[in-house]
Amino acid sequence: MNSREIRRIFLEFYKDRGHEIVESSSLVPKDDPSLLFTNAGMVQFKRLYLGEEKRAYTRAATSQKCVRAGGKHNDLEQVGYTLRHHTFFEMLGNFSFGDYFKDEAISWAWELLTQVYHVLPDRLYVSVFKDDDEALRLWRDKIGLSPEKIVKLGEKDNFWAMGETGPCGPCSEIYFDQGPELSCGRADCAPGCDCERYLEIYNLVFTQFDRKPDGSFEPLPSPNIDTGMGLERLAAVIQGVSSNYDTDILRGLIAHVEELSGAAYGKGGREDVAFRVISDHARAAAFLIADGVMPSNEGRGYVLRRIIRRAARFGHVLGLAGSFLHLVCGKVIEFMGEDYPELAQAGSLINGLVGNEEKRFSDTLTYSMKVLEEEISLIKNKGEKWISGETAFKLYDTYGLSIDIVRDVALDSDLDVDTEGYESAMVKQRMKSQESWRGSGEEAVPEVYLKIVGRGVKSRFVGYETFSVDAEVTALVLDDSESDAAKAGSAVEVVLDHTPFYGRSGGQVGDSGTILFDSGIMEVDDTIKPSPELTVHKGRIVSGLLHVGDRVRATVDEERRAATARNHSATHLLHAALRELLGDHVKQAGSLVSSERLRFDFTHFAQVDSETIQELERRVNRYIIANLPVETTVMTKEEAMKTGAMAIFEERYGAQVRVVGVGEGVSKELCGGTHTHRTGDIGLFRVVAETSVAANVRRIEAMTGEAALAHDQRLEQTLRSAAILLKTTSDGVEERLARFIKEYKDKDREIQSLKSKLIAGKSDDILAGVREIGGVKVLVRRLDADSPKDLREAADRIKDHLRQGVIVVGAVNGGRAMLTCVVTKDLAKRFNAGRIIARLSEMVGGKGGGRPDMAQGGGTNPELLPSALEESYRLVEEILNG
Numbered sequence: 001m002n003s004r005e006i007r008r009i010f011l012e013f014y015k016d017r018g019h020e021i022v023e024s025s026s027l028v029p030k031d032d033p034s035l036l037f038t039n040a041g042m043v044q045f046k047r048l049y050l051g052e053e054k055r056a057y058t059r060a061a062t063s064q065k066c067v068r069a070g071g072k073h074n075d076l077e078q079v080g081y082t083l084r085h086h087t088f089f090e091m092l093g094n095f096s097f098g099d100y101f102k103d104e105a106i107s108w109a110w111e112l113l114t115q116v117y118h119v120l121p122d123r124l125y126v127s128v129f130k131d132d133d134e135a136l137r138l139w140r141d142k143i144g145l146s147p148e149k150i151v152k153l154g155e156k157d158n159f160w161a162m163g164e165t166g167p168c169g170p171c172s173e174i175y176f177d178q179g180p181e182l183s184c185g186r187a188d189c190a191p192g193c194d195c196e197r198y199l200e201i202y203n204l205v206f207t208q209f210d211r212k213p214d215g216s217f218e219p220l221p222s223p224n225i226d227t228g229m230g231l232e233r234l235a236a237v238i239q240g241v242s243s244n245y246d247t248d249i250l251r252g253l254i255a256h257v258e259e260l261s262g263a264a265y266g267k268g269g270r271e272d273v274a275f276r277v278i279s280d281h282a283r284a285a286a287f288l289i290a291d292g293v294m295p296s297n298e299g300r301g302y303v304l305r306r307i308i309r310r311a312a313r314f315g316h317v318l319g320l321a322g323s324f325l326h327l328v329c330g331k332v333i334e335f336m337g338e339d340y341p342e343l344a345q346a347g348s349l350i351n352g353l354v355g356n357e358e359k360r361f362s363d364t365l366t367y368s369m370k371v372l373e374e375e376i377s378l379i380k381n382k383g384e385k386w387i388s389g390e391t392a393f394k395l396y397d398t399y400g401l402s403i404d405i406v407r408d409v410a411l412d413s414d415l416d417v418d419t420e421g422y423e424s425a426m427v428k429q430r431m432k433s434q435e436s437w438r439g440s441g442e443e444a445v446p447e448v449y450l451k452i453v454g455r456g457v458k459s460r461f462v463g464y465e466t467f468s469v470d471a472e473v474t475a476l477v478l479d480d481s482e483s484d485a486a487k488a489g490s491a492v493e494v495v496l497d498h499t500p501f502y503g504r505s506g507g508q509v510g511d512s513g514t515i516l517f518d519s520g521i522m523e524v525d526d527t528i529k530p531s532p533e534l535t536v537h538k539g540r541i542v543s544g545l546l547h548v549g550d551r552v553r554a555t556v557d558e559e560r561r562a563a564t565a566r567n568h569s570a571t572h573l574l575h576a577a578l579r580e581l582l583g584d585h586v587k588q589a590g591s592l593v594s595s596e597r598l599r600f601d602f603t604h605f606a607q608v609d610s611e612t613i614q615e616l617e618r619r620v621n622r623y624i625i626a627n628l629p630v631e632t633t634v635m636t637k638e639e640a641m642k643t644g645a646m647a648i649f650e651e652r653y654g655a656q657v658r659v660v661g662v663g664e665g666v667s668k669e670l671c672g673g674t675h676t677h678r679t680g681d682i683g684l685f686r687v688v689a690e691t692s693v694a695a696n697v698r699r700i701e702a703m704t705g706e707a708a709l710a711h712d713q714r715l716e717q718t719l720r721s722a723a724i725l726l727k728t729t730s731d732g733v734e735e736r737l738a739r740f741i742k743e744y745k746d747k748d749r750e751i752q753s754l755k756s757k758l759i760a761g762k763s764d765d766i767l768a769g770v771r772e773i774g775g776v777k778v779l780v781r782r783l784d785a786d787s788p789k790d791l792r793e794a795a796d797r798i799k800d801h802l803r804q805g806v807i808v809v810g811a812v813n814g815g816r817a818m819l820t821c822v823v824t825k826d827l828a829k830r831f832n833a834g835r836i837i838a839r840l841s842e843m844v845g846g847k848g849g850g851r852p853d854m855a856q857g858g859g860t861n862p863e864l865l866p867s868a869l870e871e872s873y874r875l876v877e878e879i880l881n882g
């Protein structure tokens with residue numbers, strides 16, 4: 001039975017028992033900003049457990065993508081050294097939200113393992129929480145396990161809590177006995193022991209209490225079931241292998257690495273570690289990128305970067321030079337792309353990003369590894385056993401070596417790394433640059449709205465078809481708390497039973513408009529969606545008194561909505577045109593659609609040049625001229641993915657999705673936004689800016705309709721004004737301006753040359769002032785010069801006339817004395833210009849120096865320049881006399 005079958009059978013088993021098969025949620029948790037990555041099956045159901053959300057089903061089963069790297073659950077540095085740890089893994093789970101409880105959970109888990117997967121019951125053990133007699137009874141009396149196969153464990157092992165307070169409860173775990181030969185040999189070796197003998201495979205959590213702030217436990221009115229079973233572990237048990245890395249998918253990846261490197265897996269030692277690291281990390285990298293994470297220097301992107309670099313470094317152990325990891329990622333897509341379509345969709349992006357990152361890393365790796373090796377030998381010479389935190393941080397900060405790599409290399413030299421010191425150096429630097437990681441999840445839902453949603457209040461959106469409806473006020477919020485009424489002048493948030501107002505979501509801004517009621521009017525400035533089922537109108541009561549329960553007329557500002565729709569539909573056309581022109585690696589990384597303009601962020605590895613921008617504009621405008629229909633269809637997400645519709649990384653979709661299609665296959669996107677009926681409604685499309693947002697992410701800003709026209713007219717007006725100033729026509733501006741710029745540059749050059757001629761032009765009479773001291777010609781002069789450069793040029797010209805001698809020139813400009821000394825080459829050994837200038841500069845209150853044949857200096861006491869110049873003669877004499 002391969003991993004795919006094991007996964008499919010699990011989901012079907014629970015589907016047959018009334019469970020909704022729910023798709024894995026993104027590795028980037030949407031609702032939990034405190035969490036770096038999704039790390040368990042229950043993450044996407046957290047709000048159901050907390051009672052903040054209700055769904056159509058009360059039983060669910062998933063195969064959840066999980067990453068444990070970075071953050072609290074960090075397995076990154078262990079991966080490769082063990083047979084069980086992973087950065088990426090799949091977690092099978094069945095869930096009950098106030099539906100079935102311990103009886104079914106235990107019975108089904110047992111039935112699935114023993115009768116469906118045919119795991120020998122003799123090999124299975126279970127643990128229960130010490131006080132959970134109910135679970136104990138079920139295992140003993142209903143399943144018929146003998147008491148010695150049931151182990152009671154304490155709070156540390158068998159009690160689960162979401163946090164300090166809130167939902168919590170006992171667990172029961174099912175263990176697989178790998179055989180006495182793997183035992184630690186201790187007398188008390190039993191399930192729960194740290195050794196390899198008893199492998200924990202299925203964890204059942206019975207969430208039945210609510211822990212109160214005072215520490216007391218209150219039974220939940222409807223307890224929940226939350227379970228987890230690592231697919232890789234289960235596959236190892238079913239496939240009869242003792243390592244997760246010997247199961248079909250991971251072994252397949254290792255085989256590919258064997259092919260690429262020519263090395264063989266299974267000989268033990270560092271090479272086996274490398275094989276495991278590369279196969280594990282390739283999966284994590286591919287899946288993270290498919291979920292929208294990109295290599296960067298902070299947060300999730302930094303974890304991804306560490307994963308890719310760690311794998312790249314281990315490639316060297318296997319003699320893999322250059323980039324190879326993107327090829328292994330390709331295999332990941334081949335093996336798993338069918339079950340995770342987002343992986344297949346992001347294929348070229350994964351290939352490009354990983355390849356790029358590998359290349360960037362290998363450029364620096366050779367050098368930084370040398371630095372690290374030098375550090376290590378230095379430490380060993382000193383007889384120390386540690387790489388200090390400071391050093392580790394410097395290696396990271398300056399040479400790009402992540403702590404994992406430093407540790408891996410240190411390990412080879414029997415050195416340890418002061419991780420704590422490293423962390424604190426990191427924190428210090430972060431505080432300095434104030435770049436601490438901020439969660440990118442959605443803003444938390446304000447408490448007042450949680451309460452409203454909790455009561456079952458919903459608002460149906462009817463704004464796709466209509467701009468104005470009669471509705472009923474179902475809730476009013478004043479100053480973050482609910483109220484029965486709101487009077488004129490108050491800033492208020494209003495919930496209606498149904499509404500034509502589009503709440504800010506999917507990058508599109510919220511609608512504005514009016515809400516009319518019997519006694520007055522409310523102006524709506526913005527509309528938000530604090531939770532998927534709730535639309536909130538924000539604004540001000542202009543007149544009258546609005547009550548909960550009032551009948552109102554809600555009307556959207558149609559003109560603004562139409563402008564927004566033009567920009568939204570244009571965004572889809574832009575997205576399609578970008579993919580046509582630049583390639584499939586283009587993925588939406590963010591967007592903002594307002595009535596004024598649109599902003600579209602997308603993955604791409606280089607700047608988009610102006611010719612491509614023009615071609616983009618031509619394509620989008622061609623779609624507009626073709627006046628194609630814009631059609632929306634509602635279907636299941638699976639159906640949508642089958643039609644090739646594009647989904648957005650960051651978006652969370654329900655089971656039913658809305659697909660917005662343009663023409664015959666021009667564009668197809670999952671989108672809840674409002675659109676034009678036909679592309680012709682967009683009118684005109686113009687790009688106004690192309691910039692970089694982050695590494696590998698570009699941004700295009702554009703305008704449509706009248707705004708685009710106004711933009712063009714402004715530009716044209718500027719051009720016309722320029723033409724008038726330049727006394728030419730619009731067409732002649734470029735040529736005229738180019739000529740002016742050339743003339744300006746020529747004139748500047750002429751001025752420069754005139755200036756130096758002017759100074760040096762006087763050199764004839766200057767030469768008259770030459771003194772001979774001991775057979776050496778010495779010329780000292782005060783000149784008019786604006787800069788040290790001018791002064792130096794003048795000195796050089798005098799030198800050309802003088803042929804042999806010592807020249808000291810000075811000038812005063814801007815309250816400063818400037819000095820230059822030039823000595824002809826033949827005399828430079830005897831009269832050091834640098835030393836002369838140093839002395840003279842000191843006299844005018846400053847510093848100076850330079851080469852033996854040319855030196856410059858100056859000071860802040862210009863009134864002392866004459867005496868300094870006079871001193872030059874004396875200095876020459878002094879040098880002559882030794």
Ligand SMILES: [Zn+2]
Pocket residue numbers: 183184185186189190193194195196197
């Ligand atoms: Zn043991």
Ligand SMILES: [Zn+2]
Pocket residue numbers: 506568572669670671672673
């Ligand atoms: Zn859209």
